[in-house]
Amino acid sequence: MRKSPSITSKLPAVCAIALLLLIWHTACDLDWVPNFMLPAPGAVLRALAEDFPMLLQHARVTLLEAFYGLMTGVAVAFITATLMDRFTILYRAVYPLIIITQTIPTIAVAPLLVLWMGFGAAPKVTLVALTTFFPITIGLLDGYASADKEAAALLRSMGASRWQLFRHLKFPAALSHFFSGLRVSSSYAVVGAVVSEWLGGFEGLGVYMTRVRKAYAFDKMFAVIVFITAVSLLLMAAVTLLRRASMPWEVYEKMERKD
Amino acid sequence: MSDSILRAEHITKCYDGIPIIEDVSVHLENRELVCLLGVSGSGKTTLFHVISGLNPPEEGKVFLRGEEITGKPGHISYMLQKDLLLPHKKIVDNVALPLLLRGAGKKEAREKAGTFFEQFGLAGTELKYPAQLSGGMRQRAALLRTYLGSQGVALLDEPFSALDALTKTEIHTWYLHVMDQIELSTLFITHDIDEAIRLSDRIYILGGKPGRILAELKIDPPRPRDKDFSLTREYADYKREILRILDQ
Missing domain, CATH: 1.20.5 (Single alpha-helices involved in coiled-coils or other helix-helix interfaces)
Known part of the structure; x- marks a missing residue:
């Protein structure tokens, strides 16, 4: 071995x-x-340990915003990508728009969202949805396009309807691309939620970050950063686990390629 | 003639206004194995797409057991050199797919498909994924799927051309055996003259541009044929005749 x-x-x-x-x-x-x-690494670690209960409390708020935002992003991405794949005209109309929206910096949109929606959770969830929507949409579009053309013809020869073709061939073919997009998006989601909290709010890691920055507590600043990094990594690992559970056949395909 | 299991009459099919096949008529009798032999580009695969209903022809009609199915997919399925098994489905679900597409319940489709696994030498692979099977086993699974999707007729498009000579001979013997057991009729595309003579009851030779039927040849010795058939004078005569027609 x-x-x-x-x-x-x-x-x-x-x-x-x-x-x-x-x-x-x-x-x-x-x-x-x-x-x-x-601050030295040791000092950061000490601050992290001291603040840990408080960080957890703030993290709960941030993670909830990130979660709702991500779910909204996934839902919108799924609907958009599926419709774009189904209707070529829609693809041509919307694709450039999606690219343009991605060039607008998050930081520039966040204050606008706060002005429109107030200091509650709404602008945060919206911002997260906006940032996570893109990688998943692109992933799904690539995934749909990657479906084997010959397999599609074969399924049609068996009398498959458009819906059956989607369900048995296109959607499963898009899964691996979807999860790659979701992995990227899940880390975007946390960052997006934190950034939107900088601009105002009552609780959350971003709010806490602003507070310790104003107090010039550098060790605590670094502690939050380390904490956020850890949370993002954990989320990405969770996505990987979810992928393995949803695509049990992938393991065998990888083994086969190694043979 | 009227009891032909499959008949394609006077098929003409164009792509972008250019005819690929012209006035092609073929028929397949019950439990017969018929080869379409021709060089690449002679429109063999185009004809299959027409017969399977994927691409309606410009002219001509297709009948399955006397019922017209021109341009109607869902009646006859085909099998290619690539097995095209769906990687995310277990073998039993891959094989049962045609039944599922026709509206059968998942359990019912699995049960029906499951009854053939033994016969196709696939016992024990039901719950495996395609990536866990060897190439030969995957071809068998693909063939079973074709059978379940085709109501007694199989269209095979060079299904064994990726296999080496020994495996090929083995799978030929196996195929003829299974075909007799399940009362299957086969229309078989190949560019391999030896494969055609060894397997077929009849051979259509396709050629020209656009592709047409150049000749129809009956191979007389009954199947299963002796191993040494390919060494006989008779065999050589068939081969010489085919080469002569292809050369013209």
């Missing part, structure tokens, strides 16, 4: 991260950078 390739392939990344942390620690320890501007 060979060693698991995932361990050997992850080793360089682990070393790189360890090296960066070491440089950071040394830089702080030898006072290359003033400590109030860049």
Whole structure:
């Protein structure tokens, strides 16, 4: 039995991260950078531990916004992509629009949303939906297009209706692309929710971030950043698990390719 | 002639106004194996698309057991060199797909399909995914799916051309055996002259541009044929005749 390739392939990344942390620690320890501007890794970790209960409380709000936003984004993406795939004219009309909306920076839209919708959850959910919608739509469109043309002809020869073709061929073919999009979107969702909280609100990681920034509590700032990174990574891992559960055949396809 | 299981009459099919096949008529009798032999580009696959109802012809009609099915998919399915099994479905669901598309319930379709697994040498693969099966097994599954989708007629488009010579001989023997068991009639596309002579009851030779039937040849010795058939004088005569027609 060979060693698991995932361990050997992850080793360089682990070393790189360890090296960066070491440089950071040394830089702080030898006072290359003033400590109030860049807190040492140890200080950040201490702040993280101290604030953890509070961070969890804020995270609950942020994650809920991110979740609702992501679900809205997925639903809208699914409807849009499916209609675009079904009606070529719609594809031609809407595709450029979708690309244009992606060039508008989130930061620029967020204040507008707050002005329109107030300081509640609505502008946050909307912003998250706007940012997550794109990768999933593109993923689904690519996925639908990737369905085997010959298999489609064969299914039609068996008398498959348009709906049956979608259900048995196109939708399953799009699943892997969908999950790739969802993975990216799930990290966008957290970031989107945090950014929208900067602009106002009562609770949430973004609100908390603004507060500690105003207090010049750099160690706490860094602690939030580390926390958000961890949450995003966890979400991405959750998507991977969901993908494995929904596509049990993928494992065998990967094994087959290795043979 | 009226009891032909499948008949295509005077089929002409164009793409972008250019005729690909012209005035092609073929018929298939019950439990017969008929080959369409021709060089690539002679419109063999086009004819299959017409017969399966995917592309309606400009002229001509297709009958299945006397009922006209021109341009109506859902009656006859075909099988290609690529197995085209859906990767996300287990073998039993892949095979049962034609039944499902026709409106059968999932359980009912699975049960019906399941009864043939033994016969097709697929026992034990029901709940596996296509990626877990070898190429030969996948072809068998694809053939079973074709059978369940085709009401006694199978259209095979070079189904074994990716296999090596030994496996090919083996699967030929197996195919003829299964075909007799399940009372299947087969229309078979190939560009392999030896394969055509070994398997067929009759051979249509397709050629020219646009493609037409150049000749129809009956291979007399009854199936199953002796292993040494391909070494006989008779066999060589058939082959010489076919080469002569293709050369013209």
